[in-house]
Amino acid sequence: MKQVLKELRTEIGLTQQELGDKLSVSRQAIIALETGKHIPSLDLAYKIAALFKKPIEEIFENPYLP
Amino acid sequence: MKTAKQVQNDYTKGIILYALLYAAILFASIYAINKFNPNNFVKIFLALMTSLPIGGTILVFLNYIKNADEFIRAQVVEVFVKATGVTFFIATFWGFMENYTAISNIDFYMTYPIFWACFGLMQGIKKVRA
Known part of the structure; x- marks a missing residue:
């Protein structure tokens, strides 16, 4: 899960700070998301999905699916 | 909408401001009481003045967690x-x-x-x- 966000970010050439600015969150939040130390709220997950134009489950794996 | 950095800066400035205010009023009140030995009414007033900046820090903190x-x-x-x-x-x-x-x-x-x-x-x- 954590690698996907980092890959998507680097693909479009954004720094952690720039991604944070686009999502209105701190750089610390981006680091925590990329390292799997923070599970995003649904609202933030939607924002990230919209930014990368991908479904949420392509970015964040659903641990409740069999 | 404020950026994460602006929110952090507001918090830092607010906390420093109220902490300095608290310390200044506290030391000034202690000095005044020791120097002039005012009556109890003045002492209650000074105690209230010393306590008020605490409310300020709590407001700054609440604002921080609201905007962070x-x-x-x-x-x-x-x-x-x-x-x-x-x-x-x-x-x-x-x-x-x-x-x-x-x-x-x-x-x-x-x-x-x-x-x-x-x-x-x-x-x-x-x-x-x-």
């Missing part, structure tokens, strides 16, 4: 709760010791600086563990 992103909010709330717990522990432990042993007295109004010392300590521990 969800990750930062979770972090600071956790640190705040832990610092509150440690402060309660210290106050209860020390108060009990004061009553039943010959341990020296710590003034009750020192709870506020003790809380912020605990807050700093808990924040430091969290950063080291991260």
Whole structure:
């Protein structure tokens, strides 16, 4: 899960700070998301999905699916 | 909408401002009481003035957790709760010791600086563990 966000970010050439600015969150939040130390709220997950134009489950794996 | 950096800056400035205000009023009040030995009405007024900046720091903190992103909010709330717990522990432990042993007295109004010392300590521990 954590690698996907980092890959998507680097693909479009954004720094952690720039991604944070686009999502209105701190750089610390981006680091925590990329390292799997923070599970995003649904609202933030939607924002990230919209930014990368991908479904949420392509970015964040659903641990409740069999 | 404020950026994460602006929110952080507002918080830092607000906390510093009210902490300085608290310290200034506290020391000025102690000096005034020692120097002029005012009547009880003035002492109550000075006690109120010393306590008011605490409300300011709480407002700054509440504003911070309202405007900060969800990750930062979770972090600071956790640190705040832990610092509150440690402060309660210290106050209860020390108060009990004061009553039943010959341990020296710590003034009750020192709870506020003790809380912020605990807050700093808990924040430091969290950063080291991260």
